[in-house]
Amino acid sequence: MLTVDYAARRSIVEPARLRRFFGARSIAVVGASPSSSWARNLLNSLELGGGVKDVRFVHPKYDEVFGKPTVPTLRDLTEPVDMAYIMVGSNRVDGILADAAAARIKNAVVLASGYGETGADGRDRQHRLARSAVEFDLTVMGPNTIGFINAVDGVAPWAVATETAPVAGPVGAVFESGSMARATYQFAQAHGVGSTLWASVGNSAVLTSLDVLDYLIEDDNTRAVALFLETVREPDRLFALGRKALEAGKPIVVYKAGRSEEGMRSAMAHTGAMATDDAVVDAAFRQAGMVRVESIEELVATAGVFGYSPRLPRGRRMGVVTSSGGGCNIIADLAAVNGLALPAWQQDTSARLAAHLPEFASVLNPLDTTGFGHARARPRPTKAEDDLMEIAVEDAGIDFMFSMMTPLPDERPADPAFIESRMGIIGEIVTAAPVPVFLSSNTCLDVSPYARSLLAQNDLFLLPGVDLAVTALGHVARWVEQRDALAAGTPDAADPPAAASAPAAGPAAGTWAEDEGRALLTAAGVPVVPARLVTSAAEAAAAAAEFGGPVAMKICSRAIAHKSDIGGVLLGVADADAAETAYGTILARVAREVPAADVRGVLVSPMREPGQELLVGVTVDATFGPVLAVGLGGVWVEVMKDTSLRVLPVDAREVRRMLAELKGAALLHGARGGRAADLDALSEAVVAISRAALSVGPGLDTLEVNPLRVNGDRVEALDVLVTTTAREDS
Structure with missing residues (x-):
């Protein structure tokens, strides 16, 4: 397959180049025929955008198109244009790119399909396009793209139908799906979510979604980014851009297609069943500081509230004032689902609210103001929820205020004094409030141009x-x-924890025997329960005597991954005599269940006092590489499925956050009379396990410690499973 130099490609899509790309003021439309709906849509969008005054047409067969003269090729232009919008079949695109380079054009949009989405031939065609772009120093969007809308500058080479001029605003958006870019743009425009840039990258032969994301992070007009991904191509860069966005104070909201069960992979160990593809994607986005949403409507709403809110809440405590009792119930239910708290109003707030409510009213949070709405006339043009919200925002026990507003008029009333004065007062309340205030409509109604103007004039969203x-x-x-x-x-991904090599390597592909896995853990600094590998009944008795108490005995063989399933584990073996007998029992069971197994011996280790058991495992994700899973272990792993995930590497601080995310985290703090775990020691042990996994190298499939037992400050791995696989890069 043809390859494209990565550094050379990046040089033509860096933010400085993209500022010129998205700011094109003159465009040559290549191949537009009079009957093409794509061409008509494009011209309509350019006209609605209003920022491109110089539009030229290139066509070898027509002397004029849409009443404008044409030239046969880009080479025939009398002077260069900022961009070529190419509307020809894929078989002609390479020649058009060469013409663009000869005409000193630096930017192109390629509408054509028939590339990577069509199979091997199409992928080769797409690689040739990318190589041509690099060779000609051309920034290319597409192929298979509808284009973009730069609402700030009015540059809108967008080849799908649109009916209104673009609404400028603080949200930048980039999509890997043209149809979803179009649908989501229409939803955003209808709901008053204005944009800086709305871009469809198509097949991303040259310009990718992450390139546009990088540009938007640097764009001064963009305050939040909406990102629609079909796949993650550059995970390391995703993390780097997440960090860059956090430093810039710009939230990134992501919709990632593909949560289906078909996307889940299985593995021999418990860890693989929990670290499914989609769960790993969730973890990766969290680590990158991005918000993952469940729908394109959520994508727009969440990016919108980030973009339009000058202040964000400092916590999860929400105060609610609304004019609907039913709305209060809905909001309370939604708050519980979304992890938001509804604290009772503080005493002074309750007293102030009660003074304005009828005696039958309940002063609750959420607060229903319906009774107040009929209780008295107001001396200013407001509604009940406005006046009581102004009181409630002063409550010291909330982090932010939410109000569900009564509907705004679609058109300017004959007497607009009340509504326009009211919106001015609400704007003043929101600005003066000591906490952020968020407003919503009752239902997901379109916001009319008049309503949008009312909101914009008063800095409301x-x-x-x-x-x-x-x-x-x-x-x-x-x-x-x-x-x-x-x-x-957070740890630097370019500087992962040091990983020592195992003194006794296991097989290049397959299951390691437990003694090999134990050696791997020990070399990485993981505390492991002592054990002796014995090969006779006498040695088993001697080991039991040496440990001086009840012991655990386990078969040790590369052929047996789950030892207890075939009776290869005996616990609580009382003394040396019992150990001598147990040795024969275990070998007999193995000979019966797995007669061809190559047995290395039996591991004898001391029994440990009860403690909290965790599962700590690492699997390899096809996109993100080694992924750490931490959860309640032992019998709980199958019952609770309570797991936290991170893409490696991690440090102890990050592991502490993982432990805090577990539903069973209270057990580690000594719940129900248990002994509290030393979380620092536990976190260091988990980091050491991840270090052991990384030391295996590219051949790692799974490393699982189950259980990792913690009792106060004693942390020990009691069992380990390692599997490897032959990889091309191993």
Whole structure:
């Protein structure tokens, strides 16, 4: 297959180049025929955008197109243009790119399909296009793209139907799907979410979604980014851009296609069943400081609230004032689902609110103001929820305020004094409030141009419907926590923890015997319960006597991954005599269940006192590489499926965060009379296990310690499973 120099490709899509690309003021449309709906849509979009005054046409067969004269080729232009929009079949694109280079054009959009999405021939064609772009120093979007809309500058080479001028705003968006770019753009425009840039990268032969993301992070007008991904091509760069965005204070909201069960992979160990493809993607986005959402509507709403909110909440405590009792119930349910708290109003707030409510009213959070709405006339043009919200925002026990507004008029009323004065007062309340205030409509209604102007004039943003609103606010609260945690420091992916080589390597492909796995852990500094590998009944008795108490005995063989399944484990063996008998029992069981197994011996180790058991495992994800899973181990691993994931490497601080995420985290803090775990010692042990996994190199398939037992400050690995696989790069 043809290859493209990575550094050379990056040089033509760096943010400085993209500023010129997205700011093109003159465009040559190549191959547009009078009957082409794509061409008509493109011209309409350019006209609505208003920022491109110089549009020329190139066609070898027509003297004019849409009433404008043409030239046969780009080489025949009298002077260069900023961009060529190429609307020819894939078999002609390479020649057009050569013409563009000869005409000193530096930017091109390629509409044509028939590339990487069509099979081996199409992939070769796409690689040739990429090589040509690098050779000609051309920044190319596509192929198989509909283009982009730069709403700030009014540059809109967008080849699908649109009916209104683009609404400028603080949200930048990049899509790996043209149809979803179009649909989501329409949804955003209808709900008053304005954009800096809305881009469809198509097949990303040259310009990728991460290139556009990099540009948007550096763009001064963009405050939040919406990202629609079909796949993650450059995971290391994704993390780097996540860090860059955090440092710039720009939230990235991601919709990643593909949560289906078909995307889940299985592995021999428990870890592989928990570290499914989609769960790893979730973990990776969290580590990158990005917010993952479940729908394109959530994508727009969440990016919108980030983009339009000058202040973000400092916590999850939400105050609610609304004019609907039913709405209060809905909001309370949604708050619980999204991890938002609804604390009772503080005493002074309750007293102030009660003074304005009828005697039958309940002063609750969420607060239903319906009774107040009929209780008295107001001396200013407001509604009940406005006046009571102004009181409630002063409550010291909330981190932010949320109000579900009554509908705004679609058109300017004959007497607009009330609504326009009211919106001005709400804007003043929101600006003066000591906590951020978020507003939503009742349902996901379109925002009319008049309503949008009312909001914009008063620096207000209306979230689209209560369901999306509360969901988005849950995402906001989680992102703030991620930002603060990641700001405290994370390991440098370019400088992973040192990984010692195992003194006794296991097989290049297959299951390691447990003594080989134990040697691997020990070399990496993992505390491991002592054990002796014995090859006779007498040696078993001597080992049991040496440990001086009940022992555990386990078969040791590369052929047996799950020893207990075939009766290869005996626990609580009382003394030397019992150990001598147990040795024969174990070998007899193995001979019966796995007669061809190559047995290395039996491991004898001391029994340990009860403690909390964890599973710590590492599997290799096809995209992100080694992934660490930490969860409740022992019998709980199958019952609770309580696991936290991270892409390696990690440090002890990150492991502490993983432990805190577990539903069973209270057990580590001494719940129900248990002994609290030394979380520092536990975290260091987990880091050492990840170090052991990394030491295996590219052949690693799975490394699992189950259980890792912790009792106070004693942390020990009691069992380890390692599997490797032959890889091309191993």
